[in-house]
Amino acid sequence: MGRISGTTRLLAVLGDPIEQVRAPALVNPLLDRLGRDAVLVPVHVRPADLGEVVGGLRRIGNLDGLLVTVPHKIEICRYADELAPAAAFTGSSNALRREPDGRWRADNFDGVGFVRGLRARGHEPEGRRISLVGAGGAGTALAAALLENGAARLSVCDTDARRLHALLARLGERWPGRATGSAVPRVEDADIAVNATPLGMRADDPLPFDPSRVPPGGVVADIVMKPAETRLLRTAAALGRAVHHGIHTLDHQLECYAAYFGLAG
């Protein structure tokens, strides 16, 4: 940290709580390796203070961008001047930057981070049948990114029928005829079956779906990062299915952030 000086540019990550946020410990070594005169600092913002804090941060001349995490990803969109397509579709954002004209633009890299992670591990989604369990914030981001990147057919499952059908209606508008829905998981003909619910974070959570019903040769993917090995992935691996861990999404989101903020090597 000795190298921070008056010329150092700032990035901030906003969350509540903030102590557990991993972005500073991951991004700052990257900035060091790239020799960038920039630093990412953690910023603890309570929900009631979000507007005032963002209003102040936006006016800091040497602050170039924001990362946004729980619980601010939806609310932050109110404070952007424009929304990139992924932020507009999901109604949530995890990265904002100041554009050359001074406007603040919000984007969302949850979905594209997941897709890039899949590809990097050899699991191309284009032309495949994909089953997605969970139509919440993460599921919405993944659904849009998977269809945008050429998934042939997407089956979305959620126990909340209203949430499910709202998502299906919006997917159908943009990518007609490729997404279907159900209240129970349909993974029997999936090339890739994805858990986009929080199930698996706790040891006694039920499985989000039964990995034995995924066809042999199919991939079982999880967005849960803690624990790294969810019961879903352990069970799927024991059954001989290929597995895809939550951490790959984070790794590739970091690449997206670096590119978005002009920090890529």
Place this chain on the structure above:
Amino acid sequence: MGRISGTTRLLAVLGDPIEQVRAPALVNPLLDRLGRDAVLVPVHVRPADLGEVVGGLRRIGNLDGLLVTVPHKIEICRYADELAPAAAFTGSSNALRREPDGRWRADNFDGVGFVRGLRARGHEPEGRRISLVGAGGAGTALAAALLENGAARLSVCDTDARRLHALLARLGERWPGRATGSAVPRVEDADIAVNATPLGMRADDPLPFDPSRVPPGGVVADIVMKPAETRLLRTAAALGRAVHHGIHTLDHQLECYAAYFGLAG
């Protein structure tokens, strides 16, 4: 900077421009040596944005304090909940912190930094006759700190009669009978003669006072930091007077800041 994480506490230094500000490069190595999980970041704020930026920064849960430099030291006082005596007397502040009750308190360490620097170099102001040239912001801070720390008699000089007499009136209220004023420097009987004007920053500036008129055995002090050796100090040294450099004030201000923010070793 690899050690910044979600638990890191924040301090910020506000200025316009910000690139030349030395506090981050000076304070962050100190934080590292002390093993503190805290970082001081530069924050570029234009005058028109000061209220909004400070309003946002104050609400950041892990931001504990602000350093303030040109041109915000006067205006910042409007955004504090309370003023320490040095900030109230000078009407300017270079350090604000969040108190345990959540209120933001503004203080000013220009004067005390100067006095501590003098003492550290063996020039005790208590009981001495001191001549101060310049009744602006720096002169006001030094005058109050010198009287507070026991100067027997203070002679203040400024070419701006209104500014001079306004300062003398306020000094007289708080420390009756110890401060006098003049339009031209009176250094003939000074134990310590201090330049508190910007004269000396440029090579062709006139001398703020004639150091040959300071009694042999007297001290000639300068608040100008750049250049380190002003013409005043070079001339005084050539005449055999003891000299006291501007940098000592900064060094001891840093100690004051560290103590104020609870960072002292």
